Amino acid sequence: MKPVILAIESSCDETSAAVLENGKVLSNIVSSQLAHAKYGGVVPEIASRLHQQDIIAVVHEALEKSGKTRTDLDAIAFTRGPGLLGSLLVGTCFAKSYAFGLGIPLIEVNHMQAHVLANFLSDSPPAFPFLCLTVSGGHTQIVLVRNYLDMEVIGQTLDDAAGEAYDKAGKIMGLPYPAGPVIDKLAKEGNIDFHDFPIPSIPGLNFSFSGLKTNLLYFLRDNLALNPDFIQQNINDICASYQHRIVSYLLAKLKKAAREYKVKDLAIAGGVSANSELRRQFGETCEKLQVRPHIPAFQFCTDNAGMIGIAAHFKYLAGEFADLEAVPFTREG
């Protein structure tokens, strides 16, 4: 069985379509919505409108680049959630009627599982069981992966996601949205010891990030009272020490989990796994623990349909199909 699957992702502010054949990505088209930048965050109604505008062109291009035609397709996959309702609705409704029109099966995919399974788009995928640290603008999770479709969240954030900690810091310092890549770049020239951000004390494998941005806010407020140019003069050092705390905190928890679950493979996934400091420290951590590190290729870290396609591939092989009544869900649980 070498299924050809068209996958669609529309959970937030990326409209994406991919074609996979037997679990290999033939095309992966991503249209990123730039309109949200000036609002400092994703505006749901604008996101929904843009998905509607882009979906046909994106699907068309994905098919064209793949060298396949619609009659070659064996199934249509879509992101059912979690995500923004209006955004998810566009991809879901399109996928349902497209599959129905072609008379082929429909496959629903959980966006968070897909992030984890993006690690199987590599030539040397992780061995089961493994742990995956999934970090994005909306999520921070440590996932125990027993098999392709058998996963358990063993730790997660109790408030903000790691990506949110970046975006909120960016907002405080007047950096453009999304702030992650900007802070990552500025941090490269900075001193990680500039300010000692407190380590959030949350028991077990869960996370908390909301205190970090509050600490940053007070730290900057106090210093700005003495020096109005404090941020501009120290932007690199502020970013370096802030980012260092986020990343080392993430990895301390992952290390703790790795010891508890005694796995031989560790993976990272999600938009924040494109972060250079996270990649660097992840490599160091794996070396120390003597486990194999896995990071998806850059194009499969941020939201993309390729990862939806690989998740759908495993569901296709397992015979897990959705019916035409499928509707999006916005949150887990």
Place this chain on the structure above:
Amino acid sequence: MTAKKKTPETRQPLILALETATSVSSVAIFAGPELLGNLEFFGQNRHARLLTPMVNTLLHDLELQPADLSAVAVSKGPGSYTGLRVGVSTAKGLCMALDIPLISVGSLDALASEVVPLATELGAQIVPMIDARRMEVYTATFDAQGQRLTEVEAVVVEENSFADLLESGKVIFTGNGAAKCREILQHPNAIILDHNLSTARGMGRNAWTKFQTSEFADLLTFEPFYLKEFVAIVSKNKLI
């Protein structure tokens, strides 16, 4: 010899119509101008769940296949933003899968179309209204034949909103927006049909006209008619 069924060749082109501008989920199939069958669900927020299954059921009940369709007509609005996007996304998926054209029909045109026989009989103008929340309605004025006379607009209904129109002769107010105007439309010339809701049945006439003249929507760029630009507010609050 097998019994010969009516083949698609001897039949008028089949047009599937989808209407989701209000809370009603509705699908209809027309052979040329003639209604073959329709399904309607009167409820709240079920478009995404029900629309494709309703198309499936209706085709099945009419002993048709998706491939028998010649075009898909979709309500372009105005109406509920989410409802319209569900309809348009569903229509686009079908058109792309079946490689058939997309036809867009205004939600007010479809509403007006349903009361044309009555309007013609009474020599009345038609004012379809779709609820746009609070005291606002999406509306336009149509002649007795269902031809639109004014721009589609969002109107805040007030005491004398339709006074001039009502002085000029009989007016049929139709659609879910007409219900909230009952109070102010206490005029001998006003005929209020607020039980008439937006359904795909009313789309047939417009869809067939557009099909015959090949007035198709561009699948790639077609968007619902939102009427209003969405304006988000850029936060000016400084955090520090």
